[in-house]
Amino acid sequence: MTESHVIPRSTGSGGAVLTKMPRQLFVSYPRENKRDVDELVEHLRSLSYQVWADSALRGGQSWWDEILRRIAECDAFIAIVSRATLDSVACRREREWALKLNKPVVPVAVERVLEAALPAELSRLEIVDYSTPGVDAAFALVGALSGLGPAAAPPQEWPDPPLAPLSYLSGVVDRVAQDDPLTQDEQRRILDQLQTALGSADPEEQQGGREILDRFSRRADLFADVARRLGQLAAHHDTPAAPRPRLGQTAAPRSPTRAKIIAAIVTTALIGAVSVAVILGHSARQDHTTSSLADSQARLLSLLPQGYRDSCGLDRPPPGSSLEDALAFVRCHPSSASGLPPNAVYALFSDTTRLKQAWEKAVANDTVQPCPGGITSPTTWPHAVSAELISGMVACATYKDPMQSYKEQAEVEWTDESQQLFGAAWKDRDPSGLDQLYEWWGSH
CATH class of the missing domain: 3.40.50.10140 (Toll/interleukin-1 receptor homology (TIR) domain)
Known part of the structure; x- marks a missing residue:
């Protein structure tokens, strides 16, 4: 002792x-x-x-x-x-x-x-x-x-x-400082992790992300797309949060x-035996049981399908929407050359109950229709291990996108209960639009 x-x-x-x-x-x-x-x-x-x-x-x-x-x-x-x-x-x-x-x-x-x-x-x-x-x-x-x-x-x-609070950044510090060249995939993964840190509500993680971003931008082996994204990140996160003055x-x-x-x-x-304590309060409150915002964002990014990680940006769930209670939320807008649906959102929830509530609200707001092949919609989709196990829900629908003057879009939306994940992808409503979306969803 x-x-x-x-x-x-x-x-x-x-x-x-x-x-x-x-x-x-x-x-x-x-x-x-x-x-x-x-x-x-x-x-x-x-x-x-x-x-x-x-x-x-x-x-x-x-x-x-x-x-x-x-x-x-x-x-x-x-x-x-x-x-x-x-x-x-x-x-x-x-x-x-x-x-x-x-x-x-x-x-x-x-x-x-x-x-x-x-x-x-x-x-x-x-x-x-x-x-x-x-x-x-x-x-x-x-x-x-x-x-x-x-x-x-x-x-x-x-x-x-x-675990270290920046466990997903712990290895990044060493990789950014290494002398050996980094592959393009390695550089992109580092960028994804930095974006998560910079968007965190935790000022410690934001500051750590800024310092690593500065080090990373000095490397001589950066690929053009990585250097471009670095510049964009730096432009949006160039000013550290100022310390709050005392009340x-x-x-x-x-x-x-x-x-x-x-x-x-x-x-x-x-x-003189002076011992004074100033008490601010003693009322108990319930412990938080969900992960921190930063941990949730990192987990959500890790769950995105191949190809979407470079085209999705962290955002806040739209207030009043079916996804407003999500722990983490991303919007995705990949290039047309990627072959991916041009619009998608993903949301991570704290538990299955909240996920199901969000699903029910989302389906109620859309015009649901049968999926290609005459499949009933909405419906459950089976687990890969056993058809008797349910992985989540899937629905095909028509969606009016407010970002495109409420133009009608073909949409597929789904849940994955094992990951507490909600996803939706949409594109222009044309004769083959829903077929392409449903085929893409089935392969991912």
């Missing part, structure tokens, strides 16, 4: 009691809050804490292994609470790892966050308000740390470590003596 130092705490009768305080601290935070964390770390170090806060490029397995090791070695885990934290896959997995190892967790809010939006494991704890650093905030923070009590024993069986504050230079002043005040307060 890591050694802890002791500080005096006065008793009611004026005597001193030795109270153990955590010495090594791990700070988990999203990059948007780096300025706040830098100031917090400065304050903690002025109080003789050993603080570790990651400041390296987020990507690669070696980086993640170092994070997990530091969490395992810490005496206490400080979880920064902010709006950006709620979107950060890395912060969530770091926090889950700390809890599995029985590490005491101290939530520290650097901005006001709605209590109902907090993860359940944080809403149950006293949250230190550090949105306005000062005497009260310092009292609350050190009071929370000193009141943690003895550390719990580590689990008897070491738990499986969580009611604008960014200002830090005073070089501020940390020393706070340290002196806190030391005096501890001798």
